[in-house]
Amino acid sequence: MIDLTGIISISGQPGLFKIVAQSKNGIIVEGLSDKKRINVYASTKVSTLSDISMFTTSEDKPLEAIMASIFEKEKGGAAIDNKVDDKEMAAYFETILPEYDKERVYVSNMRKLITWYNTLQLTGSLKEKEENKTGDEKSVALKTDEKAKIKKTVTKASSKTKTSVGVKKTTGVRKTGTA
Numbered sequence: 001m002i003d004l005t006g007i008i009s010i011s012g013q014p015g016l017f018k019i020v021a022q023s024k025n026g027i028i029v030e031g032l033s034d035k036k037r038i039n040v041y042a043s044t045k046v047s048t049l050s051d052i053s054m055f056t057t058s059e060d061k062p063l064e065a066i067m068a069s070i071f072e073k074e075k076g077g078a079a080i081d082n083k084v085d086d087k088e089m090a091a092y093f094e095t096i097l098p099e100y101d102k103e104r105v106y107v108s109n110m111r112k113l114i115t116w117y118n119t120l121q122l123t124g125s126l127k128e129k130e131e132n133k134t135g136d137e138k139s140v141a142l143k144t145d146e147k148a149k150i151k152k153t154v155t156k157a158s159s160k161t162k163t164s165v166g167v168k169k170t171t172g173v174r175k176t177g178t179a
Contacts, residue, residue: 002067003129004049007032007120011045016119032123049116054109055101063113064129069096070117071126078121082114089114 006019008029017029017040026041040046053060070079073096080092086107093100093110120126 001062001064001129002071002120003127004064004067007049007125009047009049009116010040011047016049016116018125032119032125054097054113055104056097056099057101058099061097061100066097066113067117067120067126070114076121076126079114079117082111082118 008017008019010017010029015034016032017038018032019027020030020037021028023039026039026044027046028037029040030037049063052063054063054066080088082089084092089107089110092114093105117126
């Protein structure tokens with residue numbers, strides 16, 4: 001399967017975007033084709049490609065699996081042009097996903113999928129998912145290393161705020177004279 005985590009489509013914006021960071025009131029994304037960064041507010045409709053699926057006669061097929069079948073059919077190359085006529089697009093889509101629901105999947109949906117695939121292929125964002133146990137062990141090891149680093153920084157920060165034994169901390173109190 002193709003790894004589509006972090007790649008989104010924004011309603012009203014052409015193209016695909018990659019999530020870069022989280023801001024105070026939304027997310028910061030970078031366009032895959034033009035590399036421009038924009039702020040997307042929380043009220044904007046955003047769809048992650050890994051959550052999208054297409055209707056089939058049995059169960060819905062995730063977009064990752066459909067793109068993997070296109071990748072295998074085209075041997076890593078670009079798919080057909082998305083501006084071909086409707087019959088040619090339906091025939092091509094039939095070879096990719098033969099069990100798609102012909103009543104609920106429109107040609108416009110097929111065109112959008114092909115456009116997304118070609119964009120991902122041009123930018124080099126089509127990557128296989130790594131489902132090895134060694135990868136899981138590495139991620140667990142990295143997470144524990146990160147926790148250890150955080151713990152070290154917390155202990156360093158807390159050691160600066162310690163006071164001497166028997167000395168009261170008097171922040172905000174002004175001493176005037178001796179008593």
